Amino acid sequence: MQPVLKISNLTKEYQLDGTAFRALNEIKLTIPAGSFTTVVGKSGSGKTTLLRIIAGLEKATTGEINYLSGSSVQRPAFVFQEARLLPWLTVEQNIAFPLQGKLEQVELSQRVKRQLQLLGLTEFAAAYPAQISGGMAQRAALGRALIYETDLILMDEPLGALDAFNRRKLQEELQTIFAANQKTVIFVTHDVEEAIFLGEKVIVLDEGQILAEFKVPITAENSQLFTLKENIITSINS
Amino acid sequence: MFKQAVGRKLKALLLPAVIFIIWCLGSKLQLFNSYLVPPPAKVFTTALYLLKKGILLRHLVVSFYRVFVGFAITFLTAFLLAVIIALNTKLSAYILPLLEFIRHIPPIALIPLLILWLGIGEESKLMVIVLATFFPVFLNTLSGINNCDPKLVEVGHVFGLSRRERFFKIVLPQALPAIIVGMQIGLGYSWRSLIGAELIAASSGIGYMIIEAEQLSRPDIILVGVFTIGLFGCLIDYLFFKLTAHYLERGNNQNAASFKNKQFN
Ligand SMILES: Nc1ncnc2c1ncn2[C@@H]1O[C@H](COP(=O)(O)OP(=O)(O)O)[C@@H](O)[C@H]1O
Ligand SMILES: [Mg+2]
Numbered sequence: 001m002q003p004v005l006k007i008s009n010l011t012k013e014y015q016l017d018g019t020a021f022r023a024l025n026e027i028k029l030t031i032p033a034g035s036f037t038t039v040v041g042k043s044g045s046g047k048t049t050l051l052r053i054i055a056g057l058e059k060a061t062t063g064e065i066n067y068l069s070g071s072s073v074q075r076p077a078f079v080f081q082e083a084r085l086l087p088w089l090t091v092e093q094n095i096a097f098p099l100q101g102k103l104e105q106v107e108l109s110q111r112v113k114r115q116l117q118l119l120g121l122t123e124f125a126a127a128y129p130a131q132i133s134g135g136m137a138q139r140a141a142l143g144r145a146l147i148y149e150t151d152l153i154l155m156d157e158p159l160g161a162l163d164a165f166n167r168r169k170l171q172e173e174l175q176t177i178f179a180a181n182q183k184t185v186i187f188v189t190h191d192v193e194e195a196i197f198l199g200e201k202v203i204v205l206d207e208g209q210i211l212a213e214f215k216v217p218i219t220a221e222n223s224q225l226f227t228l229k230e231n232i233i234t235s236i237n238s
Numbered sequence: 239m240f241k242q243a244v245g246r247k248l249k250a251l252l253l254p255a256v257i258f259i260i261w262c263l264g265s266k267l268q269l270f271n272s273y274l275v276p277p278p279a280k281v282f283t284t285a286l287y288l289l290k291k292g293i294l295l296r297h298l299v300v301s302f303y304r305v306f307v308g309f310a311i312t313f314l315t316a317f318l319l320a321v322i323i324a325l326n327t328k329l330s331a332y333i334l335p336l337l338e339f340i341r342h343i344p345p346i347a348l349i350p351l352l353i354l355w356l357g358i359g360e361e362s363k364l365m366v367i368v369l370a371t372f373f374p375v376f377l378n379t380l381s382g383i384n385n386c387d388p389k390l391v392e393v394g395h396v397f398g399l400s401r402r403e404r405f406f407k408i409v410l411p412q413a414l415p416a417i418i419v420g421m422q423i424g425l426g427y428s429w430r431s432l433i434g435a436e437l438i439a440a441s442s443g444i445g446y447m448i449i450e451a452e453q454l455s456r457p458d459i460i461l462v463g464v465f466t467i468g469l470f471g472c473l474i475d476y477l478f479f480k481l482t483a484h485y486l487e488r489g490n491n492q493n494a495a496s497f498k499n500k501q502f503n
Contacts, residue, residue, distance in 0.1 A: 055396055078396040084389055088411050098397035100407070148397055 004152060004184050005031040005054070010063035012049055012208070023049045025208040027063070031186060033151065036178055038187045038199030042236065046208040047188040051078070051154045054186070076152040077145035081160050083137035085129040091140045092116065092125040098148040115143040118177065135166035146177070155187045159194070171197055192232050196225055204235050211235050276458040284458040285465075293447070294466065301432060301443040304360070305474075308367025309428045313421065316372045320379035325405070337376070345369035346434050358439040363432065370431030371424035378420025382413030418482045425478055429471050 012024040024046045031037055041047050052058045054065060055078045077098070085094045093100075096112045103111075116122045119139040124132050129140070138158055145153050159167045171194060178185055189195050195202045196216055204211040212235045214228060258278070264270045265277035272280075288294040323330045345366045352362040386409045394404035436445025444463055451459035 057392060057395060075396070075398045080389075080392075082389070084393050086390060086393070086408065086411070088414070097393075097407075144397075 004033040004068055005029075006066045006068065007031075007054070008064050008066070010050075010053065010065065011061050012046070012053060012058070013061045022208050024053070024060075027208075027210060029203070029210065031152075031184060033068075033184055034182050035201065036185045036187065036199055037201050037203060038189060038195035039203045039205055040189055040192055040195040040232065040236065041205035043190060045205045047190075047205055048156055049208075050205070051156050051186065051188055055154055075150060076154050077148040077150050079138075079141050079145045079153065079155040079158045081157045083129070083134070083141040085137055085140055085144075087129050090126050090128055091121055091132065091136075094129065094140050095121075095143040095147055097144055111147055112143075115147050118146075119143050119173070133166075135162050135170065138162060138170070142174075146183075151182065152184045152186070155185065157189055158187075160189070167194075174198060192229055192236075195232070196228055202228075202232060204232060206236060211238070273455075274457065276461065281458045281461045284456075285462045288459070288462060294462070297442060297444045297447045298466065298470070301436065301445070302470075304363055304432050304436075304443065305367065305425075305428050308364045308432065309371055309425060311364065312368045312371040312375055312424060312428070315368070316376035316424075317379055317417070320376050320383065324380055324383035337373075340369075341373050345431055349435060349438050353439055362439060363435040363443075366431050366435035367428045371428045374423035374427060375417075375420045378416045378423070379413065382416025382420075383409055385416070386412045415486050418485055422475065422478055422482070425474055426471065429467070429474060433467055 007027055007029040010024055010027040010029075011022065013020040013022050015021070027050065039047050039050065049058065053060050055076055057078075085091075086097065089097065092112055095115050096108055099108055099111070113122075116125055119142060121136065121139055121143065124136055124140075129137055132140070138161070142158065145155075159170055162170065175198060187195075187198055189198075192202075199216055200218075202214045202216060204213070212232075214232060216228065217224060261275070262278055265272070265275070265279075285294070319333075323333060348369065349362070349366060352365050356362040356365060390408055390412065391404055394408045399407060432443070433445040433448075436443035437449050440446040444466055448460050448463040451457070451463065
């Protein structure tokens with residue numbers, strides 16, 4: 001498939017007490033259109049930094065990020081670890097937020113309705129963020145990213161703050177949602193099982209470098225997935 | 239719930255009732271000099287007289303008008319200046335120290351100068367109101383904007399909002415509770431400072447009515463004036479609170495709660 005995003009020799013340095021600290025070191029990565037890529041790594045390995053640079057929230061020290069010409073991506077959507085909903089807007093208004101004033105009101109409210117249904121949020125449409133659970137808030141944050149017209153969605157441990165049940169449920173729903181549409185996803189997690197469950201490709205990041213890439217076989221048996229998991233964990237701990 | 243609310247109201251009325259009873263009894267038993275403390279009945283008939291003749295209303299309208307205009311001027315200038323400084327942080331080093339100096343000067347102390355410069359017309363009284371209300375509105379607006387959560391501003395970046403859109407759709411709504419608290423404090427100040435200004439240089443208004451009564455040796459009129467000031471001060475505060483409660487409570491906005499605790503005045 002056509003790559004939608006090409007990252008070459010991406011390095012990010014932070015100045016800490018006068019010395020340069022490399023949070024990302026010469027990252028090379030190609031993301032095919034419509035793919036679901038997961039990035040795993042220990043905390044502090046540079047996962048968030050990588051996503052933030054791709055999103056344009058931070059500048060790279062050196063290196064390049066190229067969106068392929070012809071791809072409709074102008075800006076990727078971003079789902080943060082915390083839902084970051086605007087507390088003065090209802091769930092419905094939060095989901096509409098990226099397109100508010102950029103789309104005809106009738107069209108917009110139809111699209112919002114569709115997202116609410118897709119994510120099981122219809123009955124919470126009029127609730128404020130402080131009135132809903134963390135799982136529901138993260139669903140709303142997801143709806144906000146899905147409604148934004150972009151082909152590339154970046155997610156930074158979006159399920160990290162959820163309990164095991166909610167987490168499992170949303171993992172399955174994410175899989176269904178993204179199987180059904182054409183979006184390209186880069187999904188960061190520190191949970192290896194989650195990375196395998198969701199990803200077509202798993203990238204292992206450690207100390208700012210890509211250690212290994214694993215393809216997840218589509219029709220894999222449990223034993224195969226177990227071996228894959230062992231391999232990834234070995235690679236992280238090496 | 240209902241019982242609690244009634245209980246609270248009864249508690250609130252207890253002390254005023256005690257004071258009123260002492261006032262009645264003391265007057266009846268002629269414990270007070272009626273020149274210093276006029277009996278309740280006298281104050282009541284005076285109030286009725288001032289109401290019937292339209293005197294009280296005339297003074298009230300003038301005072302209200304001044305508060306309204308003065309506070310509108312304050313709101314425009316203080317709000318705009320706070321926004322400009324919050325968005326251009328370099329400016330604050332030049333402007334804030336001077337404002338800090340001015341903040342410590344009570345507007346009443348400036349009245350003699352204001353009369354010299356602006357005369358005893360409306361300008362000097364409006365200026366007193368502006369000086370008295372500027373800082374709560376300015377400082378609360380500034381802190382509301384400065385304390386805006388950068389994580390929410392990032393949401394705006396991520397969805398491609400322009401600087402202008404980020405300000406109006408994220409920063410300003412988040413600062414709203416602080417701005418409202420500043421306005422509420424400012425409104426209270428404007429009412430009190432106006433009366434002060436009218437005591438010194440005016441030919442109408444509730445403050446003037448009081449000072450005129452002093453010269454006529456009419457403590458009953460003074461008391462009617464004082465009650466009116468307190469009553470309408472509470473009323474302004476209550477109406478403003480009712481009008482804005484929705485924005486303060488909206489979505490149980492956490493900012494509202496935190497700003498209630500660190501308001502500037
Ligand atoms: N703004 C910053 N200033 C200095 N160091 C930073 C900054 N942001 C991240 N880092 C450092 O960069 C490294 C990678 O951080 P991060 O990308 O957040 O890791 P991860 O998301 O994988 O846990 C960490 O060591 C972190 O301390
Ligand atoms: Mg992180």
